[in-house]
Amino acid sequence: MLRPGLILAAIVMILDQATKWWIVETVMRPEGVAETPFFSPVRIEVLPVFDLVMAWNRGVSFGIFNTDGPWNALVLSVLSLVISGGLVLWLHKAETRLVGYALGAIIGGALGNVVDRIRWGAVADFLDVHVAGWHWPAFNLADSAITVGAVLLVLDALFPRRDLGKN
Secondary structure, eight states: OHHHHHHHHHHHHHHHHHHHHIIIIIISOOTTOOSOSOOOOOEEEEETTEEEEEEEESSSGGGTTOOOOTTHHHHHHHHHHHHHHHHHHHHHHOOBHHHHHHHHHHHHHHHHHHHHHHHHSSEEEEEEEEETTEEOOOBOHHHHHHHHHHHHHHHHHHSOOSSTTBO
8 A cells, every 4th residue: 555655645745735836826926026925914715615815834733833933844844754754654554545545645745734844934824714704724735635634544443344445
């Protein structure tokens, strides 16, 4: 399951970076703003419950540890790389496609966010889901892949299959 999981990780990372490039460099860059991507927020309504926004997360999930500390990006990047390395070892031993793809999604999402931290010092979040004035924290494709992968791992643990999921 190593090869399919790593292929999925690469696809997730590439799609994540492509969507972030499109949002940061094209959709959210106001006229006349040059180099820095840290500009005032823009909100584009797509659906009554879904907007595109520009949010920079210097922390982890849901903005935890979202500070502008000098070591934040480095520490979180190293931590993500170490965790991704452990997930690659797990992927190497994965016995089912479901687990292989789940791990691949998590690895690709984590590495996509590491690229942001290295490039900008923060993760570019731009998807905003909201209902009746309540907003879910802004997120991106990498975050979605990590979440879907984690949910699949939990489901696999809760509802193991007998030999059906192998190869």
